[in-house]
Amino acid sequence: MLVDRHNRVLAFAVLVISALALGGCSSSIADLPLGTPADAPARPKEAGTYLPVHDLPPNREEAAMAPAERAKIEAELLAARDRQASAPAPKESAGR
Numbered sequence: 001m002l003v004d005r006h007n008r009v010l011a012f013a014v015l016v017i018s019a020l021a022l023g024g025c026s027s028s029i030a031d032l033p034l035g036t037p038a039d040a041p042a043r044p045k046e047a048g049t050y051l052p053v054h055d056l057p058p059n060r061e062e063a064a065m066a067p068a069e070r071a072k073i074e075a076e077l078l079a080a081r082d083r084q085a086s087a088p089a090p091k092e093s094a095g096r
Contacts, residue, residue, distance in 0.1 A: 065073075
């Protein structure tokens, strides 16, 4: 009898949790009238179209960075990499 009651309680709990989980999917939070500011723009009546992901901006007239400046930055990065590679490894403390 105790096992039968335990199974019924477990089945009821699963039913309640499932109802709550599925009930959350049935309404949209954006459609709720509470909490909308007075100056918020109205929602569009129809869903918008897809964003124009294939529309690319026009090509630049000039390079984003001068080749000399690019070479200087690359040299600085290579020097920093070499300094880090040749630096001794930090000693770990005994407390760790």
